[in-house]
Amino acid sequence: MITNTSALRDVLAGHGVKPTFQRLTILGAVMDNRSHPTIRALHAALVRKIPTLSKTTLYSTLELFAAKGLVRALTIDPAEVRYDGVPAPHHHFHCTACRRILDIEISCTNSRAGEIHGHRIDEVHGYFKGVCRDCRANDGRSVASPDRNK
Amino acid sequence: MITNTSALRDVLAGHGVKPTFQRLTILGAVMDNRSHPTIRALHAALVRKIPTLSKTTLYSTLELFAAKGLVRALTIDPAEVRYDGVPAPHHHFHCTACRRILDIEISCTNSRAGEIHGHRIDEVHGYFKGVCRDCRANDGRSVASPDRNK
DNA sequence: TTTCAATTTGTAATGATTACAAACACAAGC
């Protein structure tokens, strides 16, 4: 685990969010999981730590975190929202073969939020769609379906 | 109507798509509707022209168009996919108050497709989230809910 | 201990999307 409880507690307190056990655990999971997990994946992973954890709590908590700017909701895959524990703007790559979402380090002059044409900008999203290197090497066939294993 | 039937017929033929009456009508609607309509909105608008038009046809046809590069599917709003009749890469602004999606003319060096880190890039998506000028002028309250009027 | 508000949970809707098979259209060949 990269992030320890006291650090997480500080993050929550710094954003005016009461640090409950569920919230600490969920925030730690999202920040440590760098695969942009879905609610379903998070729930599957977290029920081991919190057997009674409900999906409703995950939905409401992640909505709260996103509103506070602690995490970012990615709507790249229309089937399911994915969550990114790194709220700083950065780009993504969505592979249409394996459905993974990868971080892309690329400079972008539009990443600085602010205002455009009078519209107030709160979030900047940039991503690419295509076939990732691994799937290309695999002749276009998916190398994995990380979140599709029901 | 901006696009006439013969022009639409050429577009479809040029992409190897058989120009049926439904496809011509649907393509014309998406290209003329610059509000990034949802399936629901398109269906509501098109049943006047094709009373028997089914939502299934809309789903399959727009999926076909998107695969052929004729239109672009926007997954900005997690509730519903929206369709853009302008397939050339350009930016969008999503207002979280009125839920509209506006076109944004802005230069972007990353809009040129190609390849990054070995990943083949087929589509480039860039958008901003925030509160649009109209809603800001209206004190943050939505100025309209174009697609929410059930 | 009591109280009260916030949080968490489980269950029941909601509604977009998909699966699927029947109905239909239309061109090629007879």
Next chain:
DNA sequence: GCTTGTGTTTGTAATCATTACAAATTGAAA
């Protein structure tokens, strides 16, 4: 003209993420 066959369209029935809602729980303050 008719027949055949393939591709298209349609309607209905699932699927499943998300939301709505109210009861249960927690925890701090009085």
